[in-house]
Amino acid sequence: MTTAPASTNYDGHASLLVAITRRSILLSMGLVAAWALVLLAGQSLMPLPEFPQKAVWLGVFLPALFGMVVSLYTTVAYPGYLPGRLTYQGPMSTAKKCLAIVACVLLAGYLVYRLLTMPAFDGVAIAQTVYWLIVLAFGLFVATRFEPQKHPLLHSLLEQTHFLGIYVIPFYLPSLLIARRRYRS
Numbered sequence: 286m287t288t289a290p291a292s293t294n295y296d297g298h299a300s301l302l303v304a305i306t307r308r309s310i311l312l313s314m315g316l317v318a319a320w321a322l323v324l325l326a327g328q329s330l331m332p333l334p335e336f337p338q339k340a341v342w343l344g345v346f347l348p349a350l351f352g353m354v355v356s357l358y359t360t361v362a363y364p365g366y367l368p369g370r371l372t373y374q375g376p377m378s379t380a381k382k383c384l385a386i387v388a389c390v391l392l393a394g395y396l397v398y399r400l401l402t403m404p405a406f407d408g409v410a411i412a413q414t415v416y417w418l419i420v421l422a423f424g425l426f427v428a429t430r431f432e433p434q435k436h437p438l439l440h441s442l443l444e445q446t447h448f449l450g451i452y453v454i455p456f457y458l459p460s461l462l463i464a465r466r467r468y469r470s
Contacts, residue, residue, distance in 0.1 A: 299363040302355055306445050307368075309352030316345040353453065356445045357460045364464035365437040367444055385428035392421050416455055423454045438464050 320341055359366070396417055403410040433440040438461060442450050450457055 296366075299359060299366040300368060302359040302363070303366070303368045303445050306352045306356040306359060307447060309348040309355070310447060310449060313346060313349035313352070316348070320345050352446075353456065356442070356450070357457065359445060360438070360442050360457065360460045361463045361467065363441075364468035365441050367437075367441055382428055385424065389421055389424045389428060392417065392424070396421065419455045419458075420452060424451055427451060438468055 396414060399410070399414055403414065427443075431439065442457060442461065446453075
């Protein structure tokens with residue numbers, strides 16, 4: 286009786302988890318687009334009641350939340366795993382870098398405006414601003430310094446999430462730290 290090598294099992298589980306993550310994120314994005322169309326068409330024809338809108342938004346974002354939880358697990362359990370089909374294949378072109386830097390500068394401008402106009406002791410506003418500052422710092426890093434060969438864990442995470450992990454990176458920081466320890470050992 287022969288058994289399959291451990292790497293085949295490793296790749297099989299990891300690729301299944303990455304496929305689940307990618308498909309749930311894409312499903313959520315498709316549901317957002319579909320629900321936006323329903324809202325646009327529905328509001329012009331007849332107003333929708335308040336309760337179903339909230340329930341539908343919950344249903345729209347549940348697949349993304351599920352995909353995020355699966356990708357958090359995949360990042361820790363299979364550090365550095367890259368799926369077969371890569372979204373990002375090489376160095377970022379100059380045009381894409383410029384576009385990413387412009388987006389980061391616009392976000393930075395918004396954050397400066399927000400910091401200057403927010404009330405002094407508004408805890409929610411401060412937490413949101415700190416969240417977006419982390420996203421901004423990470424976005425600038427990806428736009429200017431990121432190289433897949435030098436940052437395999439980050440490349441793995443970004444590939445799993447179709448680069449949408451940039452917007453929720455504060456939630457991924459603990460799993461990236463754990464994965465980094467596991468990747469080195």
